[in-house]
Amino acid sequence: MVTANRTWDGAVVYRTAKQGWSTELSDSAIVTTSDEARALLAEATADDVGAVGPYIAPVELKDGGKVKPGNLREHIRAKGVTIDLQVPA
Amino acid sequence: MYAYDELDRTLINERVSEFRDQVTRRLSGELTEDEFKILRLQNGVYLQLHAYMFRVAIPYGTLSSKQLRRFAHVARRYDRGYGHFTTRQNIQFNWIKLAELPDALADLAEVGIHAMQTSGNNMRNVTSDQWAGVAPGEIEDPRIWSELIRQHTTLHPEFSFLPRKFKIAITAAEHDRAAIKIHDIGLRLHKNADGETGFEVLVGGGLGRTPFIAKTIKPFVSGRDILSYIEAILRVYNQYGRRDNIYKARIKILVHELGIEKFAKEVDEEWKAMGDVGLTLDHTAIEEVRSRFSYPAYEKLPHMPDELKQAAHDKLFERWRKNSVSAHKVQGYSIVTLSLKPVGGPPGDASAEQMDAVADLADKYSFGEIRVGHEQNLALPHVAKRDLPALFKALDRLGLATPNVNLVTDIIACPGLDYCSLANARSIPIAQELTRRFANHDTADLIGRLHINISGCINACGHHHVGHIGILGVEKNGEEFYQITIGGRADENAQLGTLIGPAVPYAEVADVIEDIVEAYLALRDRPEELFVDTVKRLGVEPIRERVYATR
Ligand code: SF4
Numbered sequence: 001m002v003t004a005n006r007t008w009d010g011a012v013v014y015r016t017a018k019q020g021w022s023t024e025l026s027d028s029a030i031v032t033t034s035d036e037a038r039a040l041l042a043e044a045t046a047d048d049v050g051a052v053g054p055y056i057a058p059v060e061l062k063d064g065g066k067v068k069p070g071n072l073r074e075h076i077r078a079k080g081v082t083i084d085l086q087v088p089a
Numbered sequence: 090m091y092a093y094d095e096l097d098r099t100l101i102n103e104r105v106s107e108f109r110d111q112v113t114r115r116l117s118g119e120l121t122e123d124e125f126k127i128l129r130l131q132n133g134v135y136l137q138l139h140a141y142m143f144r145v146a147i148p149y150g151t152l153s154s155k156q157l158r159r160f161a162h163v164a165r166r167y168d169r170g171y172g173h174f175t176t177r178q179n180i181q182f183n184w185i186k187l188a189e190l191p192d193a194l195a196d197l198a199e200v201g202i203h204a205m206q207t208s209g210n211n212m213r214n215v216t217s218d219q220w221a222g223v224a225p226g227e228i229e230d231p232r233i234w235s236e237l238i239r240q241h242t243t244l245h246p247e248f249s250f251l252p253r254k255f256k257i258a259i260t261a262a263e264h265d266r267a268a269i270k271i272h273d274i275g276l277r278l279h280k281n282a283d284g285e286t287g288f289e290v291l292v293g294g295g296l297g298r299t300p301f302i303a304k305t306i307k308p309f310v311s312g313r314d315i316l317s318y319i320e321a322i323l324r325v326y327n328q329y330g331r332r333d334n335i336y337k338a339r340i341k342i343l344v345h346e347l348g349i350e351k352f353a354k355e356v357d358e359e360w361k362a363m364g365d366v367g368l369t370l371d372h373t374a375i376e377e378v379r380s381r382f383s384y385p386a387y388e389k390l391p392h393m394p395d396e397l398k399q400a401a402h403d404k405l406f407e408r409w410r411k412n413s414v415s416a417h418k419v420q421g422y423s424i425v426t427l428s429l430k431p432v433g434g435p436p437g438d439a440s441a442e443q444m445d446a447v448a449d450l451a452d453k454y455s456f457g458e459i460r461v462g463h464e465q466n467l468a469l470p471h472v473a474k475r476d477l478p479a480l481f482k483a484l485d486r487l488g489l490a491t492p493n494v495n496l497v498t499d500i501i502a503c504p505g506l507d508y509c510s511l512a513n514a515r516s517i518p519i520a521q522e523l524t525r526r527f528a529n530h531d532t533a534d535l536i537g538r539l540h541i542n543i544s545g546c547i548n549a550c551g552h553h554h555v556g557h558i559g560i561l562g563v564e565k566n567g568e569e570f571y572q573i574t575i576g577g578r579a580d581e582n583a584q585l586g587t588l589i590g591p592a593v594p595y596a597e598v599a600d601v602i603e604d605i606v607e608a609y610l611a612l613r614d615r616p617e618e619l620f621v622d623t624v625k626r627l628g629v630e631p632i633r634e635r636v637y638a639t640r
Contacts, residue, residue: 005136005139005140005141007115007116007122007187008116008186008187008188009140009141009186009187009188010136010137010139010140010141010185010186010187011139011140012138012139048118048121048122049116049117049118052122052136053122053136071567072506072567072569073138073506073512076138076139076506076507077138077139080139081139081507081508081517082507082515082518083435083507083515083517083518083521084433084521
């Protein structure tokens, strides 16, 4: 898949098959060859107004077609920080 | 406190309007990201993993209660209710939206706060001792000089496109709390044999991929010449510094490659050739800046007030007082450090509620002033000793009285892979786990002064090279691993740590650190011998043997 950060707020977004962006990993266009990945990236990069810094990132396809982030960095981007944020108030 | 003049206020406000226009043009597509990136970086705006990050300068670590309240407001209104104090007297907001950034910047500008030069290849926030102006035995308030340098270098065209970022730190006390030896230029105020005040100038310190401890380039430069001497250093750097390779671009590499003698000669020649470029600071210029710093009207108070005597039977208070309260230059007053390192909490984070409450406490007990130190803690610099018991109670309720200042759980940690787009590995959860392992304050007291510093990558924002124990996150086959060094220090005897053994996986880091601490406890020759002194006396080997024998 191709991921980036949305321009106006920096949120993590994924390139969809409909040439848009979604905040849901499950909406992302999944490609399996490097040519397809390059094409997807080129198409995403052309949308400089929508999102910043697109790159190709790995996913894991689970049984039943569920999409999971392919590494820890993408896991953190998808799910948020891994820490308990509670600063005592 | 320092009062900005009209020029500063105009500059800051103009900067906000300019940035607002730039953001509008970016959001409309008129500016591409490539065009916009340098502009946002000039205003402290980075793009991190989940959001934009906004870094705001706290010049020489001095804040008014009004300014701290404004940070709380920004955290609440534009972010997720907290901020992160960094190792360079900045605060970072992690979840800010680009579209709202101009408003946040405008709100900060109203209280004289800005984000200029908190990123990019320019002169960064000039940092100083967080106890400046109140530390006993200080030569004079180093912030006067920080401010003079800040004024001279802010938006200076020659320093706005340096080969790389450039950091200056100043200390005027015997004990270096500003870590001047790991800065591009470190300045130590002292008096020469004639009683004249000036600076020992150190150059070429820095951490990152190729760490160096700064070397003395000139033992004494008088105050009036300091701007021109710094300018000469920067000119030599601008001329010879590598712009072709980002890893070789810092001044430390140039100093290392030329050698300090040759570098010093180049600077001296440049300094002479510059002649009088109008940078000599006359008495009036120095006094003008000095007069803009105001100091509290201290009362004449007893050294040992009754309130303190009465509170001495309260064990919790006494433990906190011994740990977090330090001597002040004025009798009857203290400097109080507020630990932002609660057990299990992310180091250096403060919630909006805490910031507001600390601002109120500063008004009540510290003449409305707060300090921020590079260790990622806050301080109230002018607390009357009679108020200490009441202050302790209030801080305790806020979770800001953890008695762990300078102890094993007072961990310096960068944001790491939980936030930072450059990270290899996480820092914060490692710190949190360590604070849980050493949560018992009696044990921490027994261990004594021990600084653990954690960075999530080789950029070393957590200063791991100079931690008594340094932890560096690396990546091995997609997994988080950590290299551990021991024996580093960031003070006047600054030194880089030595690798103790092979990198260990995430899950084992806390065990290894516990083993290192146990080895130290077994090997120290008396309870007063600090961890870092034991390592110095014995070297790394005996500790390595004990820690890695069974691994
Ligand atoms: S040390 Fe690396 S991971 Fe940590 S904040 Fe700096 S760049 Fe990010």
